[in-house]
Amino acid sequence: MFVDLPVISPYIKSGKVRAIAVCSPNRSVYFPDVPTTAEVGYPGVQLSNHYSLLAPAKTPRAIVMKLHDAVVKTMATPEVREKFTNIGPTRWS
Numbered sequence: 001m002f003v004d005l006p007v008i009s010p011y012i013k014s015g016k017v018r019a020i021a022v023c024s025p026n027r028s029v030y031f032p033d034v035p036t037t038a039e040v041g042y043p044g045v046q047l048s049n050h051y052s053l054l055a056p057a058k059t060p061r062a063i064v065m066k067l068h069d070a071v072v073k074t075m076a077t078p079e080v081r082e083k084f085t086n087i088g089p090t091r092w093s
Helices: 005-014 061-075 078-087
Strands: none
Touching: 061 078
């Protein structure tokens, strides 16, 4: 099955699941012993995920900016960054 690395990471770390490949061009820094799909013979298989916070189309800009600022502030805290780092690759700005 294909699944997000942050979702499956705890199961891989606990030994309940064995990862056979990652669907990225390079090996994961979190699981360097897991080969890429290209390395196991499937060079055309690559996947990526994006996580988003959505709001209704006509949400006032002030509210959107308030949500944005809260997310950026939260993601900048050491506790939250550590949590995301421990579960797997995540991108934030």
